[in-house]
Amino acid sequence: MERATAEPHFVLVPWQGGISHIIPMTDIGRLRASHGAAVTIIRSRVEDLATTTPLPLPPGAGPAGTTITVTAIPFPAAEAGGLPEGCERLDLLRSPAGVPRFFAANGLFGEAVARYCRGDAMPRRPSCVVAGMCHSWALGLARELGVPCYIFHGFGVFALLCIEYLYKHRPHEAVSSADELVDIPVLPAFECRVSRLQLPPHFAPSTAMGAGTTMQEIRDFDVAVDGVVVNSFDELEHDSCELLAAATGKTVVAIGPVSLCRSPHLDPQAMTHEAGLLRSPS
Secondary structure, X not given: OOOXXXXXXXXXXXXXXXXXXXXXXXXXXXXXXXXXXXXXXXXXXXXXXXXXEEEEOOOOOOOOOOEEXXXXXXXXXXXXXXXOOOOOOHHHOOOHHHHHHHHHHHHHHHHXXXXXXXXXXXXXXXXXXXXXXXXXXXXXXXXHHOOOEEEXXXXXXXXXXXXXXXXXXXXXXXXOOOOOEEEOOOXXXXXXXXXXHHOOHHHOOHHHOOOOOHHHHXXXXXXXXXXXXXXXXXXXXXXXXXXXXXXXXXXEEEOOOHHHHOOOOOOHHHXXXXXXXXXXXX
């Protein structure tokens, strides 16, 4: 693999929570490639063994002949405590009991991605890693390669502001009742109130976020990355990007709506084909 290049090369690794994470990451790759950057999307697909597939851009969407490289690396479902073969997305789990094993498999998947990025099969040295929200191993890979690491969660800036406020201030832990409403004052003149019962597991009491737990690793990843990519735009969420950048101390890149990188008349068959390149049949 080349150890230096003047050309930008973005490596995107979507979180395999579901297809709703995979499609916008594909469109982010399209946007980068339409400006002439090299893009590699690394997917998990068990029936392929580290195969590579080109994903062409539509005519006029970028320099002539521009393609996105889609690389498949097997997801080690069976190796991580006996998940069913082919269970490479979180939404394919048959029971919540399989979640810890899925995250264990994701750690092994990260090791395989790192080996690929270090090896000669990678067409050129990455200049930036953009990772899905639960790929905490991506930070170590980016640091090893000496390149920035950005995170993509899949939801908007307002939600990220709320998450940041809840983690830092934890108002839901100070109420006496789980159904008591607490304020999340992240946007001026906008009232947002939720109860502890309405919050996801990320906001369990601090005692459940001990060192070494999966949720703590994901939060540490969130805190340590160099920047955040959001599928949003300022006209939709006025001043929210600036507020998020101030709250996190990170670069916030709003590039949405990323679906506009497609033709004005969306082709459902083309979208289905592209999604098929990036996931295995359920």
